[in-house]
Amino acid sequence: MSISIYLEPIAKGAELVKKLLQDEFGVNDGNAQILYDNCVKKHFEKFKDTTYLLAESSYVDKVYRDSYYHYYSSKLSKYKRDCIRISIFEGEILETDFWKEDKHLELQDKYRGFIVIRPTDPFIIGRSIISPKVLKTNNFFSCTTKFHTTANGLKFTVEGFPHSSQDTETISCAETTLWAVMEYFSNKYSDYKPVLPSKIIQTLNKVSSERQIPSKGLNIAQMSFALKEFGFGTRIYSRQQYNNEFDSLLSCYIESGIPIIIAMENRPHGSIGHALLAVGHEKVDDAKIDAITPYVISDPILRAHVTGKNIVIHDYDSIKKDFIFIDDNQPVYQRATLDNPAAHYPADWHNCKVTYFIVPLYTKIYLEAFEAKNYILRFLTTGPEPLTDNSQILLRFYLASSRSFKNEVAMNATIQEDLKGLLLEASMPKFIWVAEISTKDLIKQKKANGMVILDATEANIYFNKPLILAAFQGKLVIFDESSGKLESDLLPLQDFTVFEHNLNAFDI
Template identity: 65%
Template sequence: MKDCIYLVAETNYIDRVYRDSYYHYYSSKLAAYKRNCIRISLFDSQVEANDFRLEETREKLQTSYLGFFVLRPIEPHVVGRSIISPKALKAADFQICTTVYHNTVNTVKLSVDAFPHSSQDTETISCAETTLWAMMEYFSNRYAEYKPLLPSKIIQTLNKVTSERQIPSKGLNIQQMSFALKEYGFGTRIYSRSQYPNEFDRLISCYAESGIPIIIAMEDFAGIGHALLCIGHETVKSNHIDALGAHNFKPGVLKDKANLKNITLYDFDSIEKEFIFIDDNQPVYQTALLSKPAAHYNDTWHNCKITHFIVPLYTKIYLEAYEAKNFIARFLISGPEPLNNDTEVLLRTYLASSRSFKDVLATNASFSSDLKDIILELAMPKFIWVTETSDKELIKTKKANGLIILDATEANIIFNKPLIIAAYQGKVINFEADTKKLEKNDLPLNDFTIFENNLKSY
């Protein structure tokens, strides 16, 4: 953290997460465990006790507030629930998922934008339970349809599928974590490196670009297994883009067509960049490459590799990232309106809510007004897959020159059914559900600013 941070300590603090663990586990022990915690609130400017009692200092308190962390009375695992803004770090050059948390400090209401974090206590919550808690803490604060999660609720949920006691915790496997998320209202999807050996890292990148926290499972051959969250990535810079190589297609018809037409595709998800992790063994907002997820650990962990990840999708999203990206590649290379010969295109694909996408598009002054009106008036599902077409130089200025929008609720990719609208190379193409045919019209699209509302930049 920054060197100049001011702390406000509040004793006898009732923390709902620790209190849940206390009543369901620690209070039943012979040794006496305290019920209350200490909460440390963080500020980036000096605060005095009387600042919390004056109306004129409220704005100052809010402006300098950086969140809090809780100290639990269970040594040595004392660091509990934490909501800390990335602005508290000395260096924070990344794009991540965050949401607004409303708290009180010395009875004054304040808010902070952050992602939840906690260390495990090793008895009621291990890394897996902590990861599930952080995931649900984030979603419940951001979306009304989800509820916050307490350790006892995780134990209660998993009692349905386990033949052993849940506490003291021995950790959870990937199937148990996925089951729990499914019970909490998600349409979970598990990806394994063995199933997607060539696309695995790119799929993580695509979901991270979509603003979806991902549960990462990493392990090595020595018996180490660990769960953590991926919530974003470092800010992509010009040197990252310059180092990006052309997409390597699998041998087949698509590769032959791309070679015949001399079409070169660059995948934004292939950029080698560091990702941001929420790890209960480390301070909040750790950065590491996907190839070295345990780089911030000691040497015994350095051989750990990511083997699986879980995506908590909205239940009505049936078209997942792998199929969506493959559909886009086939559409652009095979047609019905393929890219021109000798074309180089960089593709940036992400999932977005249609409401957020249209909200940003409505006031995007760089987007062609005629096409903007067409897109804004289109009927869309709650979530859409969007691919922006660009090139290496254009994307450095955060601009694109083409757009393809897919229906995320349509898993049937026959007859181009997922396509809602496509606009590139001076043409607009959309799928007519009644006639099951594609309509093509000439309509130029100027360079426009890309959509970046899925993640917040720091």
């Protein structure tokens, strides 16, 4: 049995896909047109006009194969075992390029990922990894990682975020979201393994009182349980509980480069409950920074204290921006605001709101965002060495791996020498919370003039235990190693470039 291979520009994408559906899956002409219009077209429309498509039949997709053997093969209807893989290239390529060694680098430069077409109509979009570089609009930051794959016999690498549509039988939106999270983390870090649909079902067997397939979705607690079983220290946040802080906590985790699971629903008035991933945000322009309003402190006593000292704090996480979603019902890298997450859906979805999010934290991150942010707020305003009166600051808050952070500090020529030495030689855990202290004007230049570093493994927030180092307003606050006392050292600081390596940018 041989593989059929086709090469066409995206302008002929419709014709190509319809031919493949008819030839490989036995779909009739009318249905092939419907499937293309409903499922594939919206993906292709986002790609640049210079895109080329290389389609291969008889593709063994591991995710679909798993669903096939665990479910589809047991049905009366005959389902194909194989899929179609469509590889995406930006710019013209020739069939002869693949057999010339001197063309391989050029092909790799043009390679932009792949989409799998499954024989599970009408939900035919399977596993895909698409580089944001191929999109017509890609001025955003996103979590991405490298994936190794092949096309027409050659090995390629693509950087993107995993995406798939649900098949609604073995995987609904909830399971698809879990699969995408694990696909991302397992490719990025060796601590995690990829999970197939059957593994998700098997894991949730213990917490399900009914059969799990055909899937009827999962509740948020089940999703969190699954992630916990897959190796994460998950946290669940509810909008009803966290109120005004919900959006900023969500934003802070995104700024930390952690893809988070979002629950979007219009209940109790409607019946929609949908899971999707938030993996990034649009580029923040100066107008959005200017529009940030002062942070409103909920604690009345603290608020009075801060007001009395005429200290004004702006929270970078409060910026109203588009977030980047991986939604199995939509093309990859969908943009929407948190206030209107279902903007791309039909009208009956428009009243959907983000009501929960689940954060898949590394297990040793014991200090979570709510407490860490509140600690920093209080340290800066009521601590033993607080901000001076009349200070106006902007706080940018995120989690970072100490390895990445130190790497960037070492290469950052704008950080004051003594501070650089202290940062690089400070003992740090695997993950740290960083609060960059800046101003509206400075942050427009991607600069800050102070920082507070917290130990993310320190859940004990008393007596400044999480504090590793704070440097702001000409002083360094650090624990003296020999006496264990907190000390404040005079250390003139210069403006420095902020850390921006949690998320990746793709526009050139």
